[in-house]
Amino acid sequence: MSATVRIKNIQIGGGNRIAVQSMTNTDTLDTHATADQLKRLQLAGCDIARIAVSSEAEVNACAAYIGKFDMPLVADIQFDYRLAVKCAEIGFDKIRFNPGNIGDESKVKYTVDACKAHGTPIRIGVNTGSLEKEFSGMSKSDALVASALKHVRLLEKFGFYDIVISVKSSDVKTTVDAYRQLAAKTDYALHIGVTESGADERGVVRSAIGIGALLIDGIGDTVRVSLSGDPVKEVAAARLILQEAGLDKDYCEIISCPTCSRCKYDLKSAVDELKAATKDIKKRVKIAVMGCVVNGPGEASDADFGVAGGASGKAALFERGKVIGTIDVADIVPTLLKMINDKIADDGNN
Incomplete structure (x- = not known):
């Protein structure tokens, strides 16, 4: 040292x-x-x-x-x-x-x-x-x-x-x-x-x-x-x-897949909107925005929560790699933002 x-x-x-x-x-x-x-x-x-x-x-x-x-x-x-x-x-x-x-x-x-x-x-x-x-x-x-x-x-x-x-x-x-x-x-x-x-x-x-x-x-x-x-x-x-490098963890980390033809929603726009909305957060939160459920929840199992696109305008919502529900792709950003804010509030009370 x-x-x-x-x-x-x-x-x-x-x-x-x-x-x-x-x-x-x-x-x-x-x-x-x-x-x-x-x-x-x-x-x-x-x-x-x-x-x-x-x-x-x-x-x-x-x-x-x-x-x-x-x-x-x-x-x-x-x-x-x-x-x-x-x-x-x-x-x-x-x-x-x-x-x-x-x-x-x-x-x-x-x-x-x-x-x-x-x-x-x-x-x-x-x-x-x-x-x-x-x-x-x-x-x-x-x-x-x-x-x-x-x-x-x-x-x-x-x-x-x-x-x-x-x-x-x-x-x-x-x-x-x-x-x-x-x-x-x-x-x-x-x-x-x-x-x-x-x-x-x-x-x-x-x-x-x-x-x-x-x-x-x-x-x-x-x-x-x-x-x-x-x-x-x-x-x-x-x-x-x-x-x-893992030396500054007080921020909202967003991970997202590079996408392929299996992705059926505008993932990049969702990521951009989330980045803009979370840029001032100084707490450790990790979220995942994935293109599909083939390996999305599994690859992002260390994320606090995230979404993986599906068919017919739907997306799987998961927490720590476990699917907990299904939402409309139009609700991806507001749903994740609410989960982020709830987590920060819960952490602040503990």
Whole structure:
């Protein structure tokens, strides 16, 4: 089990719930646009939000965001250690930087001392694009791990242990190999993700393969799905990955079959309507919408309840795989919604 790190009002590592992260892509100096995006991220379920800070003017702008959101805010620093120091001083909840980009050890120590003084954790973020030349003879995954551990030892040299590590690549296999190695060599909390994964479906699939493989291995304490475009979509994708990995069970899960010629009703429309009606439910409920009774109730026997289409506009209604009645296909959605609401009410009273 990884070590616990407190970031403002949440704890990561140590068996705590896996936190979802994202990053603003507005102009940091545009306080209206950035604050609005941070609000949208928080409403979408983002647990930790990162902001790029590249100048003293941007540090000053960030003072407008500190303390205004329930979710912790992380300063993303590249190259200038003085900005990291100032970000710790104004109250950022965590600093992310690559010590290899900061400069000599004295500058790293200066940064570490500031973070110590203000109780600010540090994420060591190593990407394949920022690897030192000394690791050029290694495979990319080996080099990522070697670089990260080198920087960990440097922070430990200065008596700093409030550390989170990430080792990312845009290549899924490199990313997974690196994190598996790292998890075997350290118990520091790990932030996982596939960097520069792209946009839309391909970016989500690439991230889901890499992040999902690690989560199923029990690796990862925070996650980010890195997508080009609106970062709110990153949060939605991350939540889905956590749900499908079995690590977030507080939602209404809908399973449905791919259908074949035996399906005699508009299954897809029923699923879409149910998804829209249950999207805000934060309780564990599993329902099944199946095309026919050939194997519907059996395949979905672990669902709380569900339906399987039949002939003449009828559908079998079942609970835990046992058929309990027959309803008109026109009543599928209202019947299931009532059963969902009744279950949630019953669970709340028990």
